[in-house]
Amino acid sequence: MPRNTAVRSVEAIPVSYREPTDHNRFRSVCLVKITGEDGQVGWGECCAYFTEAALAAAKIVEGMAPMVVGQSALHTEKIWHALRKHSWWYGTGAGIASIAISGIDIALWDLKGKMLGVSVLDLLGGPVRDELPAIASLHGTKARIEDMAEEIAGHTATGLHGAKVGFGKYGNAHLGFDRDRDIAFVRQVTEAMGPGKSLMIDCGVNNFWDIPTAIGRAKAFEEMGVAWLEEPLGHDDPEGYAALRAATGIRIAYGERESTPRGVKRIVDTGTVDVIGLDPGRIEGITGFVKAADICALSRRQANAHNFSTAIVGAASQALSFASPACNLLELQPVYGPAQTDLVDRPIWHRNGFVDMPQGPGLGIEVNESLVRGMAI
Numbered sequence: 001m002p003r004n005t006a007v008r009s010v011e012a013i014p015v016s017y018r019e020p021t022d023h024n025r026f027r028s029v030c031l032v033k034i035t036g037e038d039g040q041v042g043w044g045e046c047c048a049y050f051t052e053a054a055l056a057a058a059k060i061v062e063g064m065a066p067m068v069v070g071q072s073a074l075h076t077e078k079i080w081h082a083l084r085k086h087s088w089w090y091g092t093g094a095g096i097a098s099i100a101i102s103g104i105d106i107a108l109w110d111l112k113g114k115m116l117g118v119s120v121l122d123l124l125g126g127p128v129r130d131e132l133p134a135i136a137s138l139h140g141t142k143a144r145i146e147d148m149a150e151e152i153a154g155h156t157a158t159g160l161h162g163a164k165v166g167f168g169k170y171g172n173a174h175l176g177f178d179r180d181r182d183i184a185f186v187r188q189v190t191e192a193m194g195p196g197k198s199l200m201i202d203c204g205v206n207n208f209w210d211i212p213t214a215i216g217r218a219k220a221f222e223e224m225g226v227a228w229l230e231e232p233l234g235h236d237d238p239e240g241y242a243a244l245r246a247a248t249g250i251r252i253a254y255g256e257r258e259s260t261p262r263g264v265k266r267i268v269d270t271g272t273v274d275v276i277g278l279d280p281g282r283i284e285g286i287t288g289f290v291k292a293a294d295i296c297a298l299s300r301r302q303a304n305a306h307n308f309s310t311a312i313v314g315a316a317s318q319a320l321s322f323a324s325p326a327c328n329l330l331e332l333q334p335v336y337g338p339a340q341t342d343l344v345d346r347p348i349w350h351r352n353g354f355v356d357m358p359q360g361p362g363l364g365i366e367v368n369e370s371l372v373r374g375m376a377i
Protein backbone atom coordinates (compact mmCIF):
# COMPACT_ATOMS: atom_id res chain seq x y z
CA MET A 1 0.00 0.00 0.00
CA PRO A 2 1.49 3.37 -0.99
CA ARG A 3 2.12 5.66 1.94
CA ASN A 4 0.77 8.89 0.49
CA THR A 5 -1.99 8.69 -2.12
CA ALA A 6 -3.00 12.36 -1.92
CA VAL A 7 -3.30 14.48 -5.05
CA ARG A 8 -0.78 17.32 -5.15
CA SER A 9 -1.87 19.18 -8.30
CA VAL A 10 -4.36 19.19 -11.18
CA GLU A 11 -3.33 20.82 -14.45
CA ALA A 12 -5.56 21.45 -17.46
CA ILE A 13 -3.70 21.59 -20.80
CA PRO A 14 -5.88 22.45 -23.81
CA VAL A 15 -4.22 21.19 -27.01
CA SER A 16 -4.92 21.26 -30.73
CA TYR A 17 -3.84 18.84 -33.45
CA ARG A 18 -4.53 17.97 -37.05
CA GLU A 19 -6.71 14.91 -37.54
CA PRO A 20 -5.79 13.09 -40.76
CA THR A 21 -8.87 10.85 -40.51
CA ASP A 22 -11.03 13.99 -40.59
CA HIS A 23 -9.55 15.61 -43.71
CA ASN A 24 -6.65 17.09 -41.68
CA ARG A 25 -8.92 19.50 -39.80
CA PHE A 26 -7.82 20.87 -36.45
CA ARG A 27 -9.26 19.20 -33.39
CA SER A 28 -8.92 20.43 -29.84
CA VAL A 29 -9.16 18.55 -26.58
CA CYS A 30 -8.17 19.39 -23.01
CA LEU A 31 -5.63 17.05 -21.45
CA VAL A 32 -5.54 16.75 -17.67
CA LYS A 33 -2.34 16.02 -15.74
CA ILE A 34 -2.79 15.03 -12.11
CA THR A 35 0.29 14.65 -9.93
CA GLY A 36 0.30 12.78 -6.63
CA GLU A 37 2.27 13.64 -3.51
CA ASP A 38 4.37 10.54 -4.27
CA GLY A 39 5.44 12.15 -7.59
CA GLN A 40 3.45 9.79 -9.81
CA VAL A 41 1.48 11.32 -12.68
CA GLY A 42 -1.88 10.39 -14.21
CA TRP A 43 -3.26 11.67 -17.52
CA GLY A 44 -6.82 12.21 -18.66
CA GLU A 45 -8.60 13.77 -21.62
CA CYS A 46 -11.65 15.96 -22.01
CA CYS A 47 -12.91 15.11 -25.50
CA ALA A 48 -14.05 18.60 -26.44
CA TYR A 49 -13.20 18.58 -30.19
CA PHE A 50 -13.65 22.35 -30.64
CA THR A 51 -11.18 25.00 -29.44
CA GLU A 52 -13.74 27.02 -27.51
CA ALA A 53 -15.01 23.83 -25.85
CA ALA A 54 -11.47 22.70 -24.94
CA LEU A 55 -10.77 26.11 -23.39
CA ALA A 56 -14.09 26.02 -21.51
CA ALA A 57 -13.32 22.50 -20.23
CA ALA A 58 -9.90 23.72 -19.08
CA LYS A 59 -11.51 26.54 -17.07
CA ILE A 60 -13.93 24.09 -15.44
CA VAL A 61 -11.12 21.63 -14.64
CA GLU A 62 -9.17 24.52 -13.04
CA GLY A 63 -12.27 25.51 -11.07
CA MET A 64 -12.76 21.94 -9.86
CA ALA A 65 -9.07 21.40 -9.02
CA PRO A 66 -9.31 22.59 -5.38
CA MET A 67 -11.92 19.85 -4.80
CA VAL A 68 -9.46 17.22 -6.02
CA VAL A 69 -6.16 18.43 -4.52
CA GLY A 70 -5.58 16.83 -1.12
CA GLN A 71 -8.00 13.97 -1.82
CA SER A 72 -6.77 10.40 -2.15
CA ALA A 73 -6.33 9.41 -5.81
CA LEU A 74 -7.75 6.02 -4.81
CA HIS A 75 -11.13 7.62 -4.13
CA THR A 76 -12.28 7.96 -7.74
CA GLU A 77 -15.94 7.23 -6.96
CA LYS A 78 -16.07 9.73 -4.11
CA ILE A 79 -14.48 12.50 -6.18
CA TRP A 80 -16.71 11.71 -9.19
CA HIS A 81 -19.85 12.20 -7.10
CA ALA A 82 -18.48 15.35 -5.48
CA LEU A 83 -17.70 16.94 -8.88
CA ARG A 84 -21.13 16.07 -10.25
CA LYS A 85 -22.76 17.53 -7.17
CA HIS A 86 -20.62 20.65 -7.40
CA SER A 87 -21.68 21.30 -11.02
CA TRP A 88 -25.40 20.95 -10.22
CA TRP A 89 -26.33 24.25 -11.85
CA TYR A 90 -24.14 24.30 -14.97
CA GLY A 91 -23.80 20.53 -15.32
CA THR A 92 -26.49 17.97 -14.47
CA GLY A 93 -26.29 16.21 -17.78
CA ALA A 94 -24.85 19.09 -19.78
CA GLY A 95 -21.89 18.65 -22.06
CA ILE A 96 -18.95 20.72 -20.89
CA ALA A 97 -19.23 19.88 -17.17
CA SER A 98 -19.39 16.19 -18.03
CA ILE A 99 -16.48 16.56 -20.44
CA ALA A 100 -14.42 18.29 -17.71
CA ILE A 101 -15.28 15.62 -15.12
CA SER A 102 -14.24 13.01 -17.71
CA GLY A 103 -10.71 14.37 -17.97
CA ILE A 104 -10.25 14.52 -14.21
CA ASP A 105 -11.71 11.05 -13.68
CA ILE A 106 -9.57 9.37 -16.35
CA ALA A 107 -6.42 11.00 -14.92
CA LEU A 108 -7.34 9.86 -11.39
CA TRP A 109 -7.82 6.25 -12.54
CA ASP A 110 -4.46 6.35 -14.32
CA LEU A 111 -2.82 7.80 -11.20
CA LYS A 112 -4.55 5.31 -8.91
CA GLY A 113 -3.23 2.43 -11.00
CA LYS A 114 0.28 3.88 -11.05
CA MET A 115 0.27 4.41 -7.28
CA LEU A 116 -0.86 0.82 -6.71
CA GLY A 117 1.27 -0.70 -9.49
CA VAL A 118 -1.87 -2.19 -11.04
CA SER A 119 -3.45 -1.72 -14.48
CA VAL A 120 -6.75 0.14 -14.82
CA LEU A 121 -8.08 -3.06 -16.40
CA ASP A 122 -7.31 -4.99 -13.22
CA LEU A 123 -8.78 -2.20 -11.09
CA LEU A 124 -11.98 -2.58 -13.15
CA GLY A 125 -12.12 -6.28 -12.28
CA GLY A 126 -10.04 -7.68 -15.13
CA PRO A 127 -10.82 -8.73 -18.68
CA VAL A 128 -14.20 -10.35 -19.30
CA ARG A 129 -12.90 -11.67 -22.65
CA ASP A 130 -9.63 -13.05 -23.97
CA GLU A 131 -9.86 -11.35 -27.34
CA LEU A 132 -11.21 -8.00 -28.51
CA PRO A 133 -11.72 -7.72 -32.29
CA ALA A 134 -10.76 -4.39 -33.85
CA ILE A 135 -12.40 -2.57 -36.74
CA ALA A 136 -11.15 0.40 -38.76
CA SER A 137 -12.68 3.81 -38.06
CA LEU A 138 -12.61 5.96 -41.18
CA HIS A 139 -14.29 8.84 -42.96
CA GLY A 140 -15.28 8.69 -46.60
CA THR A 141 -13.43 11.55 -48.31
CA LYS A 142 -12.61 10.61 -51.91
CA ALA A 143 -14.64 11.42 -55.01
CA ARG A 144 -14.34 7.99 -56.65
CA ILE A 145 -16.09 5.12 -54.88
CA GLU A 146 -13.50 2.73 -56.35
CA ASP A 147 -10.73 4.64 -54.59
CA MET A 148 -12.52 4.58 -51.23
CA ALA A 149 -13.29 0.85 -51.60
CA GLU A 150 -9.64 0.13 -52.35
CA GLU A 151 -8.45 2.22 -49.39
CA ILE A 152 -10.88 0.63 -46.92
CA ALA A 153 -10.11 -2.89 -48.15
CA GLY A 154 -6.41 -2.11 -47.75
CA HIS A 155 -7.00 -1.44 -44.07
CA THR A 156 -9.14 -4.51 -43.43
CA ALA A 157 -6.55 -6.65 -45.25
CA THR A 158 -4.28 -6.11 -42.22
CA GLY A 159 -6.64 -8.30 -40.20
CA LEU A 160 -9.10 -5.68 -38.97
CA HIS A 161 -12.55 -7.26 -38.77
CA GLY A 162 -14.34 -4.54 -40.68
CA ALA A 163 -14.73 -0.82 -41.09
CA LYS A 164 -16.97 1.93 -39.79
CA VAL A 165 -17.21 4.71 -42.34
CA GLY A 166 -18.38 8.25 -41.63
CA PHE A 167 -20.83 9.72 -44.15
CA GLY A 168 -21.41 13.43 -44.72
CA LYS A 169 -17.83 14.40 -43.89
CA TYR A 170 -15.38 16.94 -45.34
CA GLY A 171 -13.84 16.04 -48.69
CA ASN A 172 -15.33 14.91 -51.96
CA ALA A 173 -17.05 11.65 -51.00
CA HIS A 174 -20.57 13.13 -50.94
CA LEU A 175 -21.92 10.14 -49.02
CA GLY A 176 -25.33 10.15 -47.38
CA PHE A 177 -26.92 12.56 -49.83
CA ASP A 178 -27.79 10.36 -52.80
CA ARG A 179 -29.43 6.96 -52.50
CA ASP A 180 -27.88 5.41 -55.59
CA ARG A 181 -24.39 6.60 -54.68
CA ASP A 182 -24.75 5.30 -51.12
CA ILE A 183 -25.89 1.89 -52.33
CA ALA A 184 -23.04 1.74 -54.84
CA PHE A 185 -20.63 2.63 -52.06
CA VAL A 186 -21.85 -0.13 -49.75
CA ARG A 187 -21.79 -2.68 -52.57
CA GLN A 188 -18.28 -1.83 -53.75
CA VAL A 189 -16.77 -1.60 -50.27
CA THR A 190 -18.36 -4.89 -49.23
CA GLU A 191 -17.04 -6.59 -52.35
CA ALA A 192 -13.58 -5.10 -51.96
CA MET A 193 -13.27 -6.13 -48.30
CA GLY A 194 -14.39 -9.67 -49.10
CA PRO A 195 -16.24 -12.17 -46.91
CA GLY A 196 -16.10 -12.11 -43.13
CA LYS A 197 -15.70 -8.34 -42.81
CA SER A 198 -18.29 -6.01 -41.30
CA LEU A 199 -19.29 -2.61 -42.63
CA MET A 200 -20.83 -0.01 -40.34
CA ILE A 201 -22.23 3.27 -41.67
CA ASP A 202 -22.04 6.37 -39.45
CA CYS A 203 -24.12 9.37 -40.53
CA GLY A 204 -22.75 12.85 -39.88
CA VAL A 205 -24.58 15.99 -38.85
CA ASN A 206 -24.57 17.21 -42.48
CA ASN A 207 -26.66 14.26 -43.65
CA PHE A 208 -29.80 15.31 -41.73
CA TRP A 209 -32.12 12.57 -43.02
CA ASP A 210 -35.85 12.67 -42.46
CA ILE A 211 -37.65 9.52 -41.33
CA PRO A 212 -38.62 8.18 -44.80
CA THR A 213 -35.04 8.70 -46.01
CA ALA A 214 -33.67 6.86 -42.96
CA ILE A 215 -36.12 3.99 -43.45
CA GLY A 216 -35.29 3.71 -47.15
CA ARG A 217 -31.53 3.63 -46.58
CA ALA A 218 -31.87 1.30 -43.60
CA LYS A 219 -33.89 -1.23 -45.63
CA ALA A 220 -31.39 -1.16 -48.48
CA PHE A 221 -28.36 -1.39 -46.16
CA GLU A 222 -29.96 -4.19 -44.14
CA GLU A 223 -30.41 -6.25 -47.30
CA MET A 224 -26.76 -5.65 -48.19
CA GLY A 225 -25.58 -6.87 -44.80
CA VAL A 226 -24.51 -3.59 -43.18
CA ALA A 227 -23.69 -4.45 -39.56
CA TRP A 228 -25.14 -1.27 -38.07
CA LEU A 229 -26.42 2.16 -39.07
CA GLU A 230 -25.24 4.94 -36.77
CA GLU A 231 -27.07 8.18 -36.01
CA PRO A 232 -29.34 8.04 -39.09
CA LEU A 233 -31.69 10.39 -37.21
CA GLY A 234 -29.14 12.18 -35.08
CA HIS A 235 -28.95 11.73 -31.33
CA ASP A 236 -32.31 12.97 -30.06
CA ASP A 237 -35.32 11.73 -31.99
CA PRO A 238 -37.11 9.03 -29.98
CA GLU A 239 -40.25 9.15 -32.16
CA GLY A 240 -38.20 8.93 -35.35
CA TYR A 241 -36.17 6.03 -34.03
CA ALA A 242 -39.37 4.23 -32.98
CA ALA A 243 -40.63 4.55 -36.56
CA LEU A 244 -37.30 3.37 -37.97
CA ARG A 245 -37.22 0.41 -35.57
CA ALA A 246 -40.77 -0.59 -36.60
CA ALA A 247 -39.88 -0.47 -40.31
CA THR A 248 -36.53 -2.28 -40.45
CA GLY A 249 -34.47 -4.89 -38.68
CA ILE A 250 -31.12 -3.16 -39.14
CA ARG A 251 -29.11 -2.66 -35.97
CA ILE A 252 -29.38 0.99 -34.91
CA ALA A 253 -26.48 2.79 -33.22
CA TYR A 254 -26.40 6.09 -31.35
CA GLY A 255 -25.48 7.41 -27.92
CA GLU A 256 -21.99 8.89 -28.34
CA ARG A 257 -23.42 12.35 -27.67
CA GLU A 258 -24.84 11.35 -24.29
CA SER A 259 -22.97 12.93 -21.40
CA THR A 260 -24.18 10.87 -18.45
CA PRO A 261 -25.13 7.28 -17.54
CA ARG A 262 -28.65 8.61 -16.91
CA GLY A 263 -28.81 9.79 -20.52
CA VAL A 264 -27.74 6.34 -21.68
CA LYS A 265 -30.50 4.75 -19.58
CA ARG A 266 -33.02 7.09 -21.19
CA ILE A 267 -32.12 6.02 -24.75
CA VAL A 268 -31.78 2.33 -23.86
CA ASP A 269 -35.26 2.45 -22.34
CA THR A 270 -36.71 3.65 -25.66
CA GLY A 271 -35.96 0.21 -27.08
CA THR A 272 -34.68 1.79 -30.28
CA VAL A 273 -30.90 1.46 -29.91
CA ASP A 274 -28.80 -1.69 -30.30
CA VAL A 275 -25.27 -0.26 -30.19
CA ILE A 276 -24.62 2.58 -27.75
CA GLY A 277 -21.58 4.75 -28.41
CA LEU A 278 -19.82 5.80 -25.20
CA ASP A 279 -16.91 8.25 -25.15
CA PRO A 280 -14.78 8.02 -21.98
CA GLY A 281 -13.76 11.64 -22.59
CA ARG A 282 -17.38 12.78 -22.53
CA ILE A 283 -19.46 10.38 -20.45
CA GLU A 284 -17.88 11.44 -17.16
CA GLY A 285 -14.76 9.37 -17.47
CA ILE A 286 -13.99 5.78 -16.65
CA THR A 287 -16.40 5.90 -13.70
CA GLY A 288 -19.24 7.17 -15.92
CA PHE A 289 -18.43 4.75 -18.73
CA VAL A 290 -18.60 1.74 -16.40
CA LYS A 291 -22.00 2.81 -15.08
CA ALA A 292 -23.32 3.46 -18.61
CA ALA A 293 -21.90 0.20 -20.01
CA ASP A 294 -23.51 -1.73 -17.15
CA ILE A 295 -26.89 -0.22 -18.09
CA CYS A 296 -26.30 -1.44 -21.67
CA ALA A 297 -25.29 -4.92 -20.50
CA LEU A 298 -28.32 -5.25 -18.21
CA SER A 299 -30.57 -4.63 -21.23
CA ARG A 300 -28.52 -6.89 -23.54
CA ARG A 301 -27.38 -3.95 -25.66
CA GLN A 302 -23.93 -3.55 -27.17
CA ALA A 303 -21.79 -0.69 -25.90
CA ASN A 304 -19.11 0.67 -28.21
CA ALA A 305 -16.30 2.93 -27.07
CA HIS A 306 -16.16 6.12 -29.12
CA ASN A 307 -12.42 6.08 -29.61
CA PHE A 308 -11.82 9.01 -31.91
CA SER A 309 -9.50 11.53 -30.26
CA THR A 310 -6.08 11.04 -28.63
CA ALA A 311 -4.18 8.00 -27.39
CA ILE A 312 -5.32 8.76 -23.84
CA VAL A 313 -8.98 8.17 -24.64
CA GLY A 314 -7.65 5.25 -26.73
CA ALA A 315 -5.98 3.65 -23.70
CA ALA A 316 -9.07 4.24 -21.56
CA SER A 317 -11.27 2.74 -24.30
CA GLN A 318 -8.98 -0.28 -24.53
CA ALA A 319 -9.18 -1.04 -20.78
CA LEU A 320 -12.92 -0.34 -20.60
CA SER A 321 -13.72 -2.49 -23.66
CA PHE A 322 -11.84 -5.47 -22.22
CA ALA A 323 -13.55 -4.97 -18.84
CA SER A 324 -17.15 -4.36 -19.97
CA PRO A 325 -19.45 -7.27 -20.89
CA ALA A 326 -21.45 -4.95 -23.18
CA CYS A 327 -18.43 -4.20 -25.43
CA ASN A 328 -17.38 -6.72 -28.04
CA LEU A 329 -15.19 -4.79 -30.46
CA LEU A 330 -13.11 -1.64 -30.58
CA GLU A 331 -12.67 0.96 -33.27
CA LEU A 332 -9.10 1.96 -34.18
CA GLN A 333 -7.96 4.71 -36.54
CA PRO A 334 -5.66 2.99 -39.05
CA VAL A 335 -4.66 6.27 -40.72
CA TYR A 336 -1.52 7.64 -39.06
CA GLY A 337 -2.25 10.53 -36.72
CA PRO A 338 0.23 12.02 -34.21
CA ALA A 339 -2.43 12.42 -31.50
CA GLN A 340 -3.13 8.69 -31.56
CA THR A 341 0.41 7.50 -32.23
CA ASP A 342 3.16 9.87 -31.07
CA LEU A 343 1.51 11.25 -27.94
CA VAL A 344 2.30 8.13 -25.90
CA ASP A 345 5.02 5.49 -25.77
CA ARG A 346 2.63 2.56 -26.28
CA PRO A 347 -0.28 3.53 -28.55
CA ILE A 348 -3.16 1.12 -28.68
CA TRP A 349 -2.99 -1.16 -31.72
CA HIS A 350 -3.99 -4.59 -32.94
CA ARG A 351 -2.37 -7.84 -33.96
CA ASN A 352 -4.10 -9.74 -36.77
CA GLY A 353 -7.27 -7.79 -36.02
CA PHE A 354 -7.28 -8.23 -32.25
CA VAL A 355 -6.63 -5.34 -29.85
CA ASP A 356 -3.58 -5.64 -27.61
CA MET A 357 -4.33 -6.47 -23.97
CA PRO A 358 -3.48 -3.42 -21.80
CA GLN A 359 -0.24 -3.57 -19.86
CA GLY A 360 -0.16 -1.83 -16.50
CA PRO A 361 0.28 0.10 -14.36
CA GLY A 362 -2.52 2.63 -14.74
CA LEU A 363 -3.49 3.14 -18.37
CA GLY A 364 -0.19 1.55 -19.39
CA ILE A 365 1.05 4.60 -21.29
CA GLU A 366 3.69 7.25 -20.75
CA VAL A 367 2.70 10.58 -22.26
CA ASN A 368 5.22 12.50 -24.37
CA GLU A 369 5.00 15.74 -22.44
CA SER A 370 7.17 17.79 -24.77
CA LEU A 371 4.78 16.92 -27.61
CA VAL A 372 1.85 17.91 -25.37
CA ARG A 373 3.47 21.30 -24.63
CA GLY A 374 4.05 21.79 -28.35
CA MET A 375 0.37 21.15 -29.07
CA ALA A 376 -0.88 23.47 -26.31
CA ILE A 377 -3.23 26.31 -27.26
Ligand SMILES: [Mg+2]
Nearest residue numbers: 202230256277
Ligand atom coordinates in the same frame (compact mmCIF):
# COMPACT_ATOMS: atom_id res chain seq x y z
MG1 LIG B 1 -20.38 8.22 -34.63
